[in-house]
Amino acid sequence: MAGIVNYIKESFGELKNNVTWPTWAEAQSLTILVAVFSIIFSLAIWGVDTVFSKVIAFYFQWIN
Template identity: 35%
Template sequence: MFKSIANYCKSCYDELVHKVTWPTRKELTQSAVLVLTASLIIAIIVWLMDIAFKAIMSLVYPN
């Protein structure tokens, strides 16, 4: 049993070290900036929708 666990761990290590193509620093930075920008845009859209729905609801249900 311990041999199979050791073989599994060794194969995982070999795959991560020798077979996986890791992104360069530039690619990683570009991807991170893209995700942050998209998240910010989506957050702004949701915020604007919230403001619009609040305005509509205040017209439908006035105080």
């Protein structure tokens, strides 16, 4: 149990002293960037899924 407590204390110390945190403006701009790319990527996946589902539906109609 002491090992876990020591690990948590060292982790907090590491986060407090050695990690370079972004400024609020950087965090906001990076959040927007991630949101935009997530939307673009989800639309691309949706488009590919739609095309594949139509191709598969056409194939099964064709073989019947």
